[in-house]
Amino acid sequence: MDTIWPETLGKASGPKYKIVSDTIRKAIDQGALETGAKLPPVRELAYRLSITPGTVARAYTVLTEEGVLQAEVGRGTFVADPVKPTPDDVWARQLDLTGGKPGNMVSLFSPRLPDVGQVSALREALVKVAETTDPHDFLNYPTRSAYRATRQAAVDWLSDLPLGSLTDRDLVLTHGGQNGLLVTLQTILYGPNPVVLVEDLSYAGFRRAADLLRAQVVGVEMDEQGIIPESLEMMARRTRAQVVCTSPEVHNPTGAHTPLARRKEIVDVARRLDLQIVEDDCYRVGEARAPSYRALAPERGWHVSSISKTLTPALRVGFAIAPQDKGPDLRRTAEHGYFGLAQPLKELVFVLLTDPRTRQLARDVQAVIEEYVRVAVNMLGAFDLVWDAKVPFVWLHLPPGWRAAAFTRAAEAEGVQIRSADEFALRDGRAPHAVRIAINGQVPISVFEDAMQRLRALLDNPPEQISV
Incomplete structure (x- = not known):
């Protein structure tokens, strides 16, 4: 390990954790660190490099998230085998x-x-889809109109939420909430260097969706009520950001709630700076406690939801909702990206959401x-x-x-x-x-x-x- 570090580490500009992670990654790529090699403990490496333990810990975390390193409780951190399953795969089996x-x-x-009857309901719905679906729907591409009944079922499912005026033309069916975020950001972002604002602590899916779109992610200071409006305005002006992603009903991970007065302040900032607002509502399982950003700012409020936290995440079904007059743009992005849900899945969602027992x-x-x-x-x-x-x-x-x-x-x-x-x-x-x-x-x-x-x-x- 001692031979891989640049002599200029202490004087180098830029985040130190990134220099550490890039150096380790390069050493692995060049064979200087082989699969299974054990890395020094955090404090030991920090002492060797004359940097803080937190810097080394963050570098290790970045590489572990990427699957480059593997942390084993009680044993240490090792160079991961690139052909071995990820930790999530291992956990799922073991x-x-x-x-x-x-x-x-x-x-x-x-x-x-918990299973409170969803499994039985899904089994029944699958049988119904198999027995009643038009045979041609199992053989042909779906048309745009084929999704209308299921979109309307989704609108009805969401009817108890304060989303403002909503029709099936404003909504697209997505492969879960994460896909909904990606489709929404694809619709919004433009230009060579787009910027996405998020809370300092936020759902990692915001960052991952932005990364896929080669957008820069910038944090905004938050408190116990979520985004601080003054910090939002400062960062939006500084970065010329196009969108802010937030979870006002149930903030992930802190569980915080953004009250109506704070939401109105955020809307005022967004309007002054022409900032789009993407609301991730996937973790709310009860009634909404305040109007959504789409209701408060119908010209710039986007909404993403799913059934993953209310019924089941197994189907990977979500809903992305556009602001007024932006529905065609959102549908175009979805159609160009994945055309639509598979016909049998679309039928399954319709049966499930229209079953009076589902609520x-x-x-x-x-x-x-x-x-x-x-x-x-x-x-x-x-x-x-x-x-x-x-x-x-x-x-x-x-x-x-x-x-x-x-x-x-x-x-x-x-x-x-x-x-x-x-x-x-x-x-x-x-x-x-x-x-x-x-x-x-x-x-x-x-x-x-x-x-x-x-x-x-x-x-x-x-x-x-x-x-x-």
Whole structure:
């Protein structure tokens, strides 16, 4: 490792973490670091390079996200085998998400919905699609008009939301919420160097969609109510950004809510600077508490939603909604990108959304989530915990003695997987000492409670020495 570092590291301009990550990546590409090679601990490498441990930790995190490195709890960080499956693939095969033994790994990484009848409903819907769909629909490309009934079903499904005037012509069906974000940004962004604004802590999918479109992502300062309007105006003027992406109903990962007064201030900024507003509403599972940006600013408010947190993420079905008069632009982007949902999937969505039992299924899912949230609050509520009974995760500010990365490693060693705040920060941004704990409704509530007890034991016993 000592031979790969440039002599000018200490004097080099630009983010140090990027220099470290680029150097490691180059050494791997050139064979100086082979598959399986163990990298030095964070503090040791930081000492060697005369930089902060946080800089090294962020470089390791970037390379781990890319699959270049692999972190193993209790063993260290290694050069990953490029042909091996990703950690997500490994977890999907190895984690026992339904077992009741206390020693089993419990994934609280992302929300997992309980089965309150969706599986049976989907089986019935699949049979209905197979038996009633016109045979020609299984053989031919769908026409534009073929999606109208399903789009209208989606409009009806969203009818309880304050979205402003909405028709099926304003909506396109997407392959989940992430695809909805991508299609929306494809429609909005233009020019050689587009800029997308996001909260300093934000859903990583904003960044990934912008990266695919070669757009620069810039963070905006936030507080307990979300985006700070003055910071939004300053960054928008400085960068000439075209769009701001935000989650005002349920901020991911902090669980914050942006009240109506703050939303109106943000709309005023957006109008002064001709800024488009993309609202990601995928994590809301209860009623909306304030009008959407599309209702407040119908000429520039875009809305993205899905059924992933209310019914099932397995279908990968979402909805992207354009501002008034922008529906044709959004449809054109979707048609040029993927033409449309597959005919059988389109029919399945129609059957599911028009079934009068489906709304009750969504309410039943929400009721189970509320039970699990209560367990988390009862066990962790003595700490600085942000929660809402209708949100499928809680946000925990760690007590003194714990850093986010160290706590997530300690939690995984105890058999509980959670997300560090670092995963939601921009690569050149700062993250608080906090973690997101998702609700897993697919494990018995006793197993979930046991996982909360393990986290509580860690919180009650912080390490004597702070580690990164």
